[in-house]
Amino acid sequence: MSNLPINMPQSLLDVQNLHKVFIDKDFETPVLKGVTFTLERGEMVALLGPSGSGKSTLLTILGTLMRPTSGSLQMLGEDLTRFTPDALTEFRNRKIGFIFQYHHLLPDFTAVENVMFPHAGRVGRETPFARERAAMLLDRVGLRDRMNYRATRLSGGQKQRVAVARALMNEPALILADEPTGNLDRENADQVFALLSEIQRETGTTFLISTHDREMAERCGRRIHMRGGVVVSQARESKVPALRVIDRTVARLETTQLRDTGR
Amino acid sequence: MRFELKVALRYLLSNRVQSALLIGGVAIAVTVFTFNAALINGLAEFQIQRVVGSSAHVIIEPAKPTPARLKSADGAERLTATQRSLDRRAQIKQWRTIADSVENLPGVTAMSLNILGTGLVSRGQMTMPVTLKGVEPSRLSAIAPVNDSIIAGEPRLGLNDVLIGRKLATDLGLGVGQPVFVQSDQGRERTLTVRGIYTTGVDSLDARLGYVNLETARVLFDLPEGLSEIELKLENIYAARELARQIANGTGLEVSAWMDKNQRLREALEGQGSSGSIIKMFTLITIVVGVASALLLTTMRRRPEIGIMRSFGLSERFVLSVFMLQGALIGIIGSVIGCLAGFGFSVLVAGITTPSGGKLPVEPALGQYQSALLLAAAASIIAAFWPARSASRIDPVEAISQ
Numbered sequence: 001m002s003n004l005p006i007n008m009p010q011s012l013l014d015v016q017n018l019h020k021v022f023i024d025k026d027f028e029t030p031v032l033k034g035v036t037f038t039l040e041r042g043e044m045v046a047l048l049g050p051s052g053s054g055k056s057t058l059l060t061i062l063g064t065l066m067r068p069t070s071g072s073l074q075m076l077g078e079d080l081t082r083f084t085p086d087a088l089t090e091f092r093n094r095k096i097g098f099i100f101q102y103h104h105l106l107p108d109f110t111a112v113e114n115v116m117f118p119h120a121g122r123v124g125r126e127t128p129f130a131r132e133r134a135a136m137l138l139d140r141v142g143l144r145d146r147m148n149y150r151a152t153r154l155s156g157g158q159k160q161r162v163a164v165a166r167a168l169m170n171e172p173a174l175i176l177a178d179e180p181t182g183n184l185d186r187e188n189a190d191q192v193f194a195l196l197s198e199i200q201r202e203t204g205t206t207f208l209i210s211t212h213d214r215e216m217a218e219r220c221g222r223r224i225h226m227r228g229g230v231v232v233s234q235a236r237e238s239k240v241p242a243l244r245v246i247d248r249t250v251a252r253l254e255t256t257q258l259r260d261t262g263r
Numbered sequence: 264m265r266f267e268l269k270v271a272l273r274y275l276l277s278n279r280v281q282s283a284l285l286i287g288g289v290a291i292a293v294t295v296f297t298f299n300a301a302l303i304n305g306l307a308e309f310q311i312q313r314v315v316g317s318s319a320h321v322i323i324e325p326a327k328p329t330p331a332r333l334k335s336a337d338g339a340e341r342l343t344a345t346q347r348s349l350d351r352r353a354q355i356k357q358w359r360t361i362a363d364s365v366e367n368l369p370g371v372t373a374m375s376l377n378i379l380g381t382g383l384v385s386r387g388q389m390t391m392p393v394t395l396k397g398v399e400p401s402r403l404s405a406i407a408p409v410n411d412s413i414i415a416g417e418p419r420l421g422l423n424d425v426l427i428g429r430k431l432a433t434d435l436g437l438g439v440g441q442p443v444f445v446q447s448d449q450g451r452e453r454t455l456t457v458r459g460i461y462t463t464g465v466d467s468l469d470a471r472l473g474y475v476n477l478e479t480a481r482v483l484f485d486l487p488e489g490l491s492e493i494e495l496k497l498e499n500i501y502a503a504r505e506l507a508r509q510i511a512n513g514t515g516l517e518v519s520a521w522m523d524k525n526q527r528l529r530e531a532l533e534g535q536g537s538s539g540s541i542i543k544m545f546t547l548i549t550i551v552v553g554v555a556s557a558l559l560l561t562t563m564r565r566r567p568e569i570g571i572m573r574s575f576g577l578s579e580r581f582v583l584s585v586f587m588l589q590g591a592l593i594g595i596i597g598s599v600i601g602c603l604a605g606f607g608f609s610v611l612v613a614g615i616t617t618p619s620g621g622k623l624p625v626e627p628a629l630g631q632y633q634s635a636l637l638l639a640a641a642a643s644i645i646a647a648f649w650p651a652r653s654a655s656r657i658d659p660v661e662a663i664s665q
Contacts, residue, residue, distance in 0.1 A: 065574060065660050086578065093576020104571045104663065108277040120266040121577040166575070 012173055012206050013039040013062065018071035020057055031057045032068070033229035039174070042204040044197065046217035049226035055210045058226070059176050062208065063096055064088045076173060093122050097167030097205075099196075101179035103159035105151035105166075111138060111158075112147040115165045122170075130169075137165035141195055157188035164195060168205070177209040181216065193219065267581060271588035274561070281557065286597040288553045292546040293601020293639045294608060297630035299546075301609040303539035305626030307532050311500065314528055315521050317407040317463065319375070319494030320503045322524065323361065323510060324517040325353040354489025361514055362493060370506065373405040373496040378477060380484035380491070382447040384427075386435045393431065393473050395447070397480020406494045409461055409474060415439050416459030420476045424458035428469030432460045447483040455479070547642045550597075554590055554646035562586060562654035569654050570662025579655040586654050590647020591640060598639035602632045 020032040031054045039045060049055050060066045061073065064080060073080045076095065083091060105114045113126075115134035120126045138147050141161040146154060154162065160180065167175050180196065181189035193216050200207050209220065217223050225233045275282045355361065358376060366374045378397035383390050400420040404410040410418045414429060416439035425443065437443060437457050446452045455475065462469055481487055497503055503520035511518040522529055562569070569582055609627035616622060 060660050063574070089573075089576050089578050091576075092574075096576070098574050100663065104567065106568050106571065108273050117572070118575040118577070121572065121575075121581050123266075125264070125266050126269070170576075 011038040012041045012043075012075065013208075014072070014074040015062070016072040016074075018058070018061065018073060019069045020054075020061060020066070021069045031229055032061070032071075034071070035226070035229070035231055037224055037231050037234055039206055039208060041173075041206060042200070043222060044200045044207045044220045045209070046220035046223045047208055047210040047226065048212075048217055048223055053226040054229040055226055056178060059178050059208070059210055062174075063098060063176050064092045090122075093118060094170055095173045097170070097172040097175040099160075099163050099167045099175060099177040099180045101182040103151075103156075103163040103183075105154075105159055105162055107150070107152050110148045110150055111143060111154065111162045111165075114151055114162055115169055118166065118169045134165070134169065137168055138162070140199070141165045157184055157191060160184060160188070160192050161195065164192065164199070168199065168203070171203075172205065174206045174208065177207060177211075179210055179212065181211070181213060189213065189216070267584040268588055270585045271592060274565070274585070275589060275592060278561075281561075282593070285554065285557050285593050286600065289550050289593055289597025289639060289643060290601040290604060292549045292553075293598045293635050294604040296543050296546045296635045296639070297602055297605025297632055298608050298612075298625075299539055299542045300631040300635070301605070301613075301627050301629050302625050303535050304629035304631070305613070306624045307535060308626055308629065309624035310528060310531065314525055315500050318521065318524075319406050320497045320500050320521045321495040321507050321510070322519050323355065323365070323493040323495070323514070324491070324519070325355050325489075326516050327353075352486065352489070354486060354491065355493065355516065356489045358490040358493060361516070364513075365493065365495060365510060368506065368510075370498045370502055371495050372498050373402070375399070375402045375405040375494040376477065376490050377494060378480035378484055378486055378491045380447055380449070380480065382445055382483065384431070384435065384473070385444045385446070386437060386441075389435050391431060391434060392471070393427075394471055395425075395445070395473050395475050395480060395483065397475050397477040397484070399477050403474065406496060407463070412461040412463055413459045414462050416457065418461075419458050420474060420479075421458070422476050422479050423453075423455050424476065424479075425455040426459045426461055426474040427457055428472055429460055429462040430466050430470035431473070432457070434470065445483065447485075449483070449485040451483045451485060453479070453483060543638075547638055550594070550639055550642040551646040554593055554643045555649060558586060558590060558647050558650040559653075561589070562650045562657075565654070566657055566662045569657045570659040573657070573659035574663060582655040582657075583651045586651030587644060587647050590643045590651070593647075594640040594643025595636075597643070598636045601639065602630070602635055605630050605635070606632065 015038065016036050018032050018035040019030070022029045022031060035054070035058060047055050047058070057066070061068050064083075068081065071081075075091075078091075080088065080091070105111075106117065109117070112131065112134045113120075115137055116126055116130045119130040119133075123130075135144070135147060138144055141164055143154075143158060143161055143165070146158060146162075151159060151162065160183075164180075167177075177196070181192050184192060193213075196207060196209070197219065199205065207220075209216070211217055222234060224231055362374060362376060365371060375398055380395055380397075382393055382395055384393050385391075398405075398420070403418055403420060409426065413426075415432075416426075418426065420426065425445070427437065427443075432438070435443070437460075439457055439460060441457050442454050443457055444452070444454050475483070495506075497506065500521065504522060507518040507520040507523075510516070572582060573579075606627055609625050609630055612623055613625040613627055614622075
């Protein structure tokens with residue numbers, strides 16, 4: 001962090017009192033009820049919480065795909081709630097990467113084309129730079145020999161690794177992952193998570209990973225727990241091994257409790 | 264290659280059967296469009312050539328004398344009756360000067376100097392009214408192909424010769440070399456010899472029109488100096504109106520073009536043109552409906568992919584361009600194939616010989632291929648706009664969760 005420009009804010013993302021209310025005719029459903037937290041640069045944070053706790057809505061808002069009803073959302077020092085739709089689209093392309101539970105690769109394109117897509121779509125052509133970077137990223141996720149395979153010819157784990165490479169294409173500051181291993185078997189899930197961890201360490205990219213996977217959450221530097229549309233705890237990994245064990249136990253208890261209460 | 268174009272092409276190729284059907288649909292519509300144009304325009308050309316092939320393209324006639332109008336001192340015009348002067352014979356007196364200059368005008372291919380008059384021809388107790396056309400023997404076939412129409416005798420016009428139509432010859436029982444008594448509307452009489460019998464294929468003409476030597480006509484119609492009319496043939500028949508205007512301005516005479524003299528032909532051509540336009544319009548509507556509905560289905564099927572594209576920050580304009588380009592590609596490829604098919608079909612039909620030995624009036628060169636290409640491509644792009652716009656406005660959150 002010490003090499004950051006002086007006027008660059010320390011935190012990457014600053015969320016203050018974020019609300020989201022869905023309105024269907026006369027029926028109002030509040031989903032986020034005052035979410036507040038920050039993400040520091042280079043953090044790997046797990047977002048935990050039972051189904052319906054507002055995780056996906058939060059990720060969607062952080063990913064600038066949806067606007068909050070109220071509250072403040074600042075990223076890289078910019079107030080995203082004031083952006084025009086076109087400016088948000090451009091910002092999303094350059095600064096945010098998405099990894100979904102289902103890989104969502106474009107089936108008519110090869111692995112390398114899928115990875116290049118976010119860049120080529122913005123600049124209007126496939127540049128040699130983009131091809132080179134896409135090849136490098138596919139190499140990084142262990143798929144150099146599958147570069148020119150159509151997405152439909154790849155296995156589930158391979159597809160998700162291509163999706164990881166695609167999320168990294170434009171060197172985003174933040175990667176939002178919504179259950180990135182939720183659709184994979186244990187072995188593939190471990191491989192993909194290990195890959196995310198390595199990339200996070202190598203690139204210093206900030207990751208916010210929504211997950212139900214306790215083991216995976218425990219391997220993240222911090223865990224944000226959500227319940228009923230609010231953040232209920234933000235446990236940080238302790239540097240002291242004994243405290244780390246307590247942290248993990250608390251987290252496990254919280255997760256179990258959340259699951260049991262069905263929230 | 265633009266990336267949007269690559270994506271559009273990939274989408275077209277990924278569903279080859281649907282794309283082939285779509286392109287085939289546009290191609291069939293364009294084939295109908297171009298063949299219809301080749302047929303309607305070929306028919307029009309055939310009719311025009313039949314008319315203008317044996318008649319003048321520009322006719323110069325004497326100016327109609329218009330009496331001067333009297334105005335009162337205050338400038339107001341009083342109610343007056345206007346009547347054409349009937350005192351003088353209508354004739355072109357300065358025809359030599361005019362003929363010299365118009366014959367050398369660019370685009371004029373032939374000229375005929377004529378004296379026209381009516382009269383009666385008699386044989387025995389039979390008398391028939393005729394129009395006699397006095398022409399220079401050397402220019403007998405300058406306007407109508409009289410030489411080629413002769414079925415008996417020869418196309419020669421001595422001072423005492425007359426060429427008559429087949430119907431008149433039959434009605435009066437005349438044959439080549441036989442004498443016929445002619446009385447003009449000026450009261451002059453002369454006995455002429457039937458030198459040749461022609462047929463135009465039109466009975467009313469064959470019964471009423473006779474050709475005589477210009478000098479004979481001068482005597483018969485008592486016109487020692489002037490001419491009744493000067494007829495011109497042009498290289499480009501569609502330049503007739505413009506040339507007529509120029510000559511009229513330069514000479515002050517009454518000059519008309521073939522299209523102004525053939526009101527019925529013009530109406531028939533306009534009628535044909537309108538029905539052709541309706542068919543063309545329907546082919547374009549077919550293209551719009553076909554392309555729009557197919558692309559709408561495509562965008563529905565690709566909703567999640569569109570959502571993904573939007574999620575990684577590709578603009579609405581990018582999505583719009585991809586689907587508009589698909590429409591444009593379908594339109595362009597379909598219309599090129601359609602033009603080729605339309606041309607091929609027109610050539611095929613134009614080569615068919617009818618049971619009567621003639622050819623169908625299809626003119627492959629008049630298929631309006633450029634218009635078909637432009638209109639079909641434009642129709643496809645317009646048709647693609649609505650599905651493309653709705654695709655670009657898809658809510659990525661909803662689409663991804665589908």
